[in-house]
Amino acid sequence: MSENIQETIVELINQASLYGKDSVRVQHLRHVQELILRKDPSLLDNFLEEVLGFQTDKSPEVRKTIISFIEEACQHDPEVIVKVIDSLRLLLYDDNVLVQKRLIVSMITIYRLTLKWLSKSRLVDENVRSMWESMVNMKIHIIAMLDSDNDGLRTVAIKFIEMLALVLSRRTQDSIVPASNEQDFSLNLLQDDHRILRRNKLEQEGKDVMEKLLEFTLSQHLSSVNLIAAMGAIANIARQRPDYMSRVVQTFEALQVNLPPTLVDSQVSSVRKIIKLKLLSLLKHPASFDFQPQITTLLTDLGATQAEVLKHLPKVPTESKRKITLSNSEINTKKSKMTTDDPSIFDKDDSNSSITGKGISTGGVHGSMMSSTSTNSSSSHPQHQTAIDITAADLVGKLSIGNVVDLVLVSMLLLPEKMPASFQATYTPIAAAGTPAQIEHLARLLGAQLTAAGHGKGYELMKSQQQVKPKIEDDIEEGNSIASITGVGRDDSFPSSSMDIDSKSALPSTSGNESSEIPTTSAGITTISTIPSVQQKKMKPFKLADAIKPIEYDEMQRMSTDSFYRILHAEDVCETAGVGHVRKKTMTSLVCLSERSFRDIYEDYIFADVRKRHDLAFAWLYQEFVYANGYLSILDPNKRKDFTKYDDTLCRLLEYLQEKPDQRDGLFSRLLSTAPLITDNALLVLKRYCQDETRSYLGMNTLRDLIFRRINMREKFLDILLDFTHNENVSVRNNAIRIAKSLHEKEEFKQSIERHALKFLKHLTASQPPEALFGDDKKSSTIPNDTWTEDSIRLCLPLYLSLMPSNHYLIQPLATIYTAVNGDIKRVILRVLEIPVRGMGMGSPEILKLVENCPKGAETLITRIIHILTEQTPPSRDLVEKVRDLYHKRVSDVRFLIPVLTGLEKREIISALPKLIKLSPPVVKEVFNRLLGLNASPETSHASPILPSELLIALHQISSEECELKTTMNATTLCLNERSIYTHDVLAVVIQQLVDVNPIPVLFMRTVLQALSFYPKMVGFVMNILQRLITKQAWKQVRIWEGFIKCCQKTRPHSFPLLLQLPPPQLKHVFQTAPELRDGLIRHLRSMSIAQRSVIPSSILTVIEDNSENVAPEIRIQTVPLPSSSSHEQ
Structure with missing residues (x-):
């Protein structure tokens, strides 16, 4: 059965390969798809390459069918993704828009499958990593298609981004997921220690694409098709990911009053209907309870009846209602208590400042206009109010009857004489006009428009908060660290730093300098100490010196060390109490301020379980960096920057991580990637790490990450990497070349890498090797540095040769350098050419150009290149023509013809035979091997233009004037010794024809x-x-x-x-x-x-x-x- 299916598949593929009607060829390929993927999936590996060969077909319908095949193959076996990723990338950049759209639709499924497969896969090799990098690049390219000029591409890109927002987020209990998507991937399925996928990074990426989709929805240049697709996407995301409910509702709220001006009347009406339907679907969702006022008001404006709204309201369980009631009563109780204690807190004049002081997003002003990390409404949680909320709250009190009348009168001056048809079609009579709810809604609509235009109180407060808040946060953190360093106690009767207290009493002033924080803290302590009123009862002032006895220095050291040990071993207690961050901050501050004692103890503690406690090491390093820069006022403010201790700490941590036997946790790379500053000594440690043969793979990957992330040190890291491409150790050199080749694909690195490779290639023209090959950090003691040897020659070539297969133009400088070097170097170059030349291929225009314009002195190089290209493959017609012209017009050396003999005509071969057989015996042997098809595999064999019998006859007919008799005899002997070619039948034909020649x-x-x-049975003949x-x-x-x-x-x-x-x-x-x-x-x-x-x-x-x-x-x-x-x- 399987053999019959295979034969059928082969026949169908052959028929599809023939030119004919596209519909017929597509039908054949679909039949192949059904046979392979539905009847006998075991044949997938056998025919995958054959099917993928159609990806470059001229017909768009055929290419779309191949995309369908790839998608279904990945669904059947996700491991196929590694094999087809290059095909997907090629099709993504297809010239045909329909093919691109079909691929993006398939990528929705394939990307989801990839994440699900990777989350379960434990074996991650270089191919999987490369596949994931390609997948990420394709994802970025598809997201960028939101800015495409083609509506269709934008629509499918929206669907792709919708998928990203869903798979790169977590499901919650309130998520409403369709039954067909129950098994889809989400971040709940991803483990924290995955080798490729980082949950936090993916989750942030999901939030970013969601923000991009929301911004796109509010764009003013959208077509109705794109807008409807975007609205459907964000509504679906809100239903499946209730965490985004707040953002989606606010987006609909802003969209309802800011529709794109490009829409015609019918499109406006259609879009408003879609908004209404999507809001009704969101209203059904249990998570929309906190947003019912906004949604209900929007639906009312859109013409929804009260019956429709009530029909879609979610049913809230009694228990949830009880919790909400209790929560509101507690809030009211706290408010009344705080009002009693400090009535100024809820002063009307300060209401806005208290709102803004409790929660402003740290994002951009325009971004925070709509951003909110809370899933609750602004009325429930004012600490998460947005710019729209603040502006709306400010406008509510100002929308008095007089102000509204003035606004209407002013606006009437700008009204057209006739009511626009679009307004008349979409206008809905205002229900309950003048009520508080309607006024609040009107204030929100005005707030959205003012914020979008860059005006309003919320916009201004958000902008000022952005400038102040980073400073305030730094001062708060600094004040906390100072309190922990100086040992200031805190009475239990007072609120701790983690409690929610008023910003006026908790935050230090930002107008003064940094030193003003210590008096502020001291003032707080004074307030605490005056409550018992003990000092007023004493007759004389208290003197600390009278109450304590002096302690010896050694005793002080012992006590401080014991205290530090207690803090170290209080990890479980602090984590249980929720003050683990305070413990970490205290320890790092003490270590940085002390000399060696605490540092050694802290080091030993971290290294005892570095995988679990690496965060302590990172925090220590950051703290050292802060102190080195003199950012904290507790140190001498006039002290100059000193990075000695920071450098020592960084190097000690790196050296320990370098010596760890198990490097799979990647802590060495993470420390270098996240360190605030990489010193010169740290670079030396990194170089030693890369030179370790067992760690060079990870070391080179670390260098690559540093090149991408450390823009200011990019050139230094790139120079280190390129130096390793000439390292004597083969493993180190190959790993460095691997990274250099991947970087060379990026435009920003291309020139630097090529310039470095060419520089080392030019070194070959010098009289002796350059000192760069024998630096102190290169283990090259076995190579003489005063004269060129094969080893030193090879060190200058690998990077340049590795770039040639993907950058064919590099062969021209190589030929120029070849003509200027000595014979020994030329021989080495000829020996190492095989791999790069095979990678370039016979059809390379640069090779043909080089053959056509052969530099003087590079003849042997050209011959070697042609030999390599034709060793296993018949010469192309273009190559034969170039070599023939070179032979007849410029270089009359018959050796040039040897690689392309099988491409010449029979008469040309016969005329060249006298010269060919005069060459050395090994060369003559190669000539006959090519002409007779010897040493050729069945796959690469090809018909020779001359038959074996014709070759032997031609040898017999060579005259003594053309060639010596002895040379001809040796040539005929070489032929006759090939018994597999010259059988008794062939020899009989040769003898029969030769006997008729006159003279014989x-x-x-x-x-x-x-x-x-050879054949005694031929005696009769x-x-x-x-x-x-x-x-x-x-x-x-x-x-x-x-x-x-x-x-x-x-x-x-x-x-x-x-x-x-x-x-x-x-x-x-x-x-x-x-x-x-x-x-x-x-x-x-x-x-x-x-x-x-x-x-x-x-x-x-x-x-x-x-x-x-x-x-x-x-x-x-x-x-x-x-x-x-x-x-x-x-």
């Missing part, structure tokens, strides 16, 4: 004797050839006659009847040359009957029976070396 070739009889030696030689009077050609006699000796007794046919003089000469033939012939005559002897001429019998030594007619004999019997056998 000189080497003819030599070939006959060799054929007889040879007798026929000798018979023809007698009729052609072979004795007239001395060399042929000598071969004839030699053949007669070898074929006894079969040759005796032939000897009887010779004329008497020739027979007598045979007997003189080979006397043993006479005896054999006499015995042959005696075995014949009288009747048989009677037909023999008497003259012949006389010659046979004549024992005289008469000499036959004189014949000039020239010595022709003929193979002896022993030599033939050999």
Whole structure:
């Protein structure tokens, strides 16, 4: 069954490959898809490459079908994603918009599958990492399509971003997920220690794409199609991820009054209907309870009836209502208590400042206009109010009847004479006009428009808060650290720093300098200490010196050390109490302020379980950086920056992490990536790490990350990486080249890397190796530094050669350098060319250009390149033409023709044979191997323009003027030794054709004797050839006659009847040359009957029976070396 399916698939693929109607070809490919993925999935690996070959087909419909195949294959086996990622990337950049749209739709499924597969996969190799990098790049490209000029592309990009927002977020208990998507991936399924996927990073990325989608929804240039798609996407996200409910409701609120001006009347009406439907669906959601006022008001404006609104209201459980009631009563109780304690807190004049003081987003002003991290409404949680909320709250009190009348009158001056049709179509009578709810809604609508235009109280407060809040947060953190450092206690009867207290009493002033924080803190302590009123009862002032005894220095050291140990081992207690961050801050501050004692203790504590306590090490490093810069006022404000301790701490941490046996946690890389400053000593540690053969892979990856992240030190890190590409250690060098090649694909690194590679290539023209190859940080002691050796030559080449397969133009400078170096360097270059030249391929325009414009002195380089290209592949027509022109017009060296022999015409090969066989024996052997198709695999074999028989005949016909006889003999011997090619049938054809040549070739009889030696069964055929030689009077050609006699000796007794046919003089000469033939012939005559002897001429019998030594007619004999019997056998 499986074999039948395979045959069917092969036939269908072949039919689809033929040119015909696209619909028929698509039908064939769909049939292939059904057979492979639904009937016999085991065949997927066998036919995957064949199917992917259609990805470059001219027909868009065929390419779309391939995308469908890839999508279904990934659904069947997610591991296929690694194999098809390059195809997906190619199709993403397709010229046809329909193909791009189809791919983005498929990427929605494939990206989701990729995350789900990676979250379960434990084996992560380099291929998987590369796949994920490509997937991330494709995701970025698709997101960027939101700015495309094509509406269709924007629509599918919106759907893709909707998927991203869902999979890169967590499900909650209130999430309403369709049954078809129950098994989809979400961040709940991802473990914290995944090797590739970082939950926090992905979650932040999900929030970012959601923000981008919301901003896109509010754009003023959207078409109705894109707007409807965006509204559907954000509504669906809010239903499945209630955390975004607040942002989505605010977006609809802003959109309702800021529709794009490009929409026509019918589109406006349609969009408003969609907004109404989406808001009704959100109103059904349990998480919309806190947003019902806003949603209900919006629905009312959009024309929804009260019955419709009530029908879609969610049912809130009784228990939830009770919790809400209790929460409101507690809030009211706290408010009344705080009002009693300090009535100024709720002063009307300060109401706005109290709102803004409790919660302003730290994002941008325009971004925070709509941003809110809370899922509750602004009325429930004022600490998360947005700019719109603040402006609306400010406007509510100002929307008096008089102000509204003035606004209406002013606005009437700008009204058109006729009511616009769009307004008339969308206007809904205002229900309950003048009520507080309607006034609040109107204030929110005005607030949204004012904030969008960059006006309003909320916008201004948000802008000022952005400038003040970072400073306030720094001062708060600084004040807390100072309190922990100086050991200031805190009475339990007073609120701790973690409690929610009024900002006026908790925050220090930001108008003064940093030193003003200490008096503020002291003032707080004074207030605490005056409550018991103990000091007023004493008769004399208290003096600390009178109450304490002096303590010895050693005792103080012991006590402080014991205290530090207690803090170290209070981890569980502090975590339980929720003050783990205070403990961490205290420890790092004490370590940074102390000398060596605490540092050593702290180090040992961290290194005892560095995987669990690495956050302490990072916090320590950051604290050292803060002190080194003199940011804290507790230190000497006039002290200059000193990074000695920071450098020592960073290097000690790196050295320990470097020596760790297990490097899988990546702490070494994380420390370098997150360190606020990388010192020169830290770079030395990094270099040692990269030079360790067992850690060089991770070290080079760390260098790559630093190059991307540390923009200000990018050139320094890149120089370090490029220096490693010439390292003597092969593992280190290969890892560095791997990273350099990946960086070279980025435009910002391309020139720097090529410039470095070319610089080292040019070093080869110097008289001795450069000092850069023998630096102190390179383990090159085994390579002499005063003269070029093969090892030192190879160190200058690998980076440049590794860039050539993807950057073909680099071969031109290589050829120029080649002409300027000495012979030893040229030989090394020729030996290492194979891999890069094969990577470039025969169709490279740069190679053809180099062959056409061969620099003087680079002939051997060109020959080697052509040899490599044609070793396993027949030469292309373009290459043959370039080489032919080079041979005939510029370089008449026949060696240039050897690589392209199989591409030449038969007459060209025959005319070049005399020159070719004059070359050295190994070269001649290669010539015959190419012409005879030897050493070629079945996949790469190809028809030679000349047959083996024609080649041997052409060798026999080479004249002595063109080539020496001995050279021709050696060439024919090389051919005849290929027994697999020159079988007895081929040799019979050759001999049969040569015997008809006039005159007979000189080497003819030599070939006959060799054929007889290789194939003794050819004796009958040879007798026929000798018979023809007698009729052609072979004795007239001395060399042929000598071969004839030699053949007669070898074929006894079969040759005796032939000897009887010779004329008497020739027979007598045979007997003189080979006397043993006479005896054999006499015995042959005696075995014949009288009747048989009677037909023999008497003259012949006389010659046979004549024992005289008469000499036959004189014949000039020239010595022709003929193979002896022993030599033939050999």
